[in-house]
Amino acid sequence: xxxxxxxxxxxxxxxxxxxxxxxxxxxxxxxxxxxxxxxxxxxxxxxxxxxxxxxxxxxxxxxxxxxxxxxxxxxxxxxxxxxxxxxxxxxxxxxxxxxxxxxxxxxxxxxxxxxxxxxxxxxxxxxxxxxxxxxxxxxxxxxxxxxxxxxxxxxxxxxxxxxxxxxxxxxxxxxxxxxxx
Numbered sequence: 364x365x366x367x368x369x370x371x372x373x374x375x376x377x378x379x380x381x382x383x384x385x386x387x388x389x390x391x392x393x394x395x396x397x398x399x400x401x402x403x404x405x406x407x408x409x410x411x412x413x414x415x416x417x418x419x420x421x422x423x424x425x426x427x428x429x430x431x432x433x434x435x436x437x438x439x440x441x442x443x444x445x446x447x448x449x450x451x452x453x454x455x456x457x458x459x460x461x462x463x464x465x466x467x468x469x470x471x472x473x474x475x476x477x478x479x480x481x482x483x484x485x486x487x488x489x490x491x492x493x494x495x496x497x498x499x500x501x502x503x504x505x506x507x508x509x510x511x512x513x514x515x516x517x518x519x520x521x522x523x524x525x526x527x528x529x530x531x532x533x534x535x536x537x538x539x540x541x542x543x544x
Contacts, residue, residue, distance in 0.1 A: 435531045442489045443535050452477040492527035492538045494520045505537040512543040519543045
């Protein structure tokens with residue numbers, strides 16, 4: 364053989380070259396499919412992370428609202444227990460009104476006690492509802508009876524039998540009232 368001539372490639376060498384080329388194509392396809400799979404997994408993981416973060420924020424917000432509500436309405440049961448005391452002091456003042464001179468100092472003491480109790484309740488956002496002369500509101504009032512009265516508009520509170528109370532705007536006891544027909 365001459366130095367300038369190249370020997371034709373053996374059939375075995377050609378098959379090996381084709382096999383190597385095929386393996387490279389198959390390996391490239393495998394790598395591309397793995398890349399697509401990994402990209403899909405990454406997108407799913409990002410989405411899951413964002414959802415978890417949003418859930419955590421929602422849970423934190425709900426917990427803050429629950430704590431705020433608990434703080435705001437913690438006194439509800441205690442205030443409800445004090446309302447009959449207020450009612451009894453008011454009844455004592457009504458009973459002592461226009462009474463004898465000997466009862467007057469006791470009535471003044473009861474009045475001062477009532478004022479200080481109401482003041483303490485107001486400091487803790489307990490507000491009295493005295494709807495005398497106001498339109499009837501079923502959300503705040505409990506109608507005990509309806510009375511014919513031509514002097515006022517229909518559905519007007521004409522008498523309050525028991526005052527109502529709210530705590531931070533939430534009704535803790537409705538006012539018991541008489542309403543005009």
